[in-house]
Amino acid sequence: MDWQGQKLAEQLMQILLLAFAAVSFGTGYLLGSFQMMMLIYAGGVVLTTLVTVPNWPFFNRHPLKWLDPSEAEKHPKPQQQQQQAVSSKKKPTKK
Amino acid sequence: MHSFGYRANALITLGVTVLALMCAMASLSDNLNFPTPSAQVQVLNVNWFQKQRNGNEEVSLTLNISADLQSMFTWNTKQVFVFLAAEYETPKNSLNQVSLWDGIIPSKEHAKFLIHTTNKYRFIDQGSNLQGKEFNLTLHWHVMPKTGKMFADKIVMTGYRLPEEYR
Numbered sequence: 001m002d003w004q005g006q007k008l009a010e011q012l013m014q015i016l017l018l019a020f021a022a023v024s025f026g027t028g029y030l031l032g033s034f035q036m037m038m039l040i041y042a043g044g045v046v047l048t049t050l051v052t053v054p055n056w057p058f059f060n061r062h063p064l065k066w067l068d069p070s071e072a073e074k075h076p077k078p079q080q081q082q083q084q085a086v087s088s089k090k091k092p093t094k095k
Numbered sequence: 096m097h098s099f100g101y102r103a104n105a106l107i108t109l110g111v112t113v114l115a116l117m118c119a120m121a122s123l124s125d126n127l128n129f130p131t132p133s134a135q136v137q138v139l140n141v142n143w144f145q146k147q148r149n150g151n152e153e154v155s156l157t158l159n160i161s162a163d164l165q166s167m168f169t170w171n172t173k174q175v176f177v178f179l180a181a182e183y184e185t186p187k188n189s190l191n192q193v194s195l196w197d198g199i200i201p202s203k204e205h206a207k208f209l210i211h212t213t214n215k216y217r218f219i220d221q222g223s224n225l226q227g228k229e230f231n232l233t234l235h236w237h238v239m240p241k242t243g244k245m246f247a248d249k250i251v252m253t254g255y256r257l258p259e260e261y262r
Contacts, residue, residue: 035116
């Protein structure tokens with residue numbers, strides 16, 4: 001699951017659970033049936049679990065694109081001296 | 096939210112929290128119900144009234160108990176417990192309560208009833224205060240909810256009197 005997918009999964013979970021809670025409470029209260037409220041909410045929790053817990057393909061639509069190692073070699077990191085001036089704690093890397 | 100376990104954990108945590116909230120709201124919704132129960136009790140007969148060997152007095156009554164408790168039932172009511180108590184005052188104690196009958200009402204359909212019965216539990220006074228005693232019959236009830244707060248109240252019925260003589 002990529003970063004965007006994680007965000008989506010969390011938001012989906014919260015929205016779905018709260019929506020099912022509201023719907024089940026309203027239905028239960030109007031029908032005067034506590035059991036109906038519990039059944040609808042239980043169904044909602046199961047559905048939310050199925051939607052947000054497994055690693056579905058639609059959570060992986062934004063994969064991180066890493067540079068190819070050969071590409072990185074062609075463009076070496078910026079000069080170390082400047083970095084050392086900014087933060088002297090960092091270990092000097094090999095030249 | 097990066098792994099199966101994290102997502103399952105987050106879902107269960109929020110799910111149970113929301114469930115608790117719903118139950119709290121269901122309990123609070125009981126406050127919107129204003130029950131108007133009614134009850135009448137007739138003492139049809141004093142079957143016998145005598146002094147026990149240890150000095151206590153015991154009465155046996157035949158009662159007609161009719162009540163309409165349907166308005167107590169809401170969507171969050173599991174059952175209603177009712178009991179009928181004889182209440183009277185003696186020189187020693189300002190309130191004596193003797194439970195004569197009780198019952199559990201499991202549903203709204205059973206909440207309107209007429210029961211013809213002798214007292215289910217023995218009506219004994221610890222002493223000899225009952226001759227000619229004026230007493231109240233009080234119907235107490237406890238509304239037991241599926242979740243949340245339990246409600247209790249009573250109806251006091253006055254103007255009953257025991258006979259002056261043993262029989």
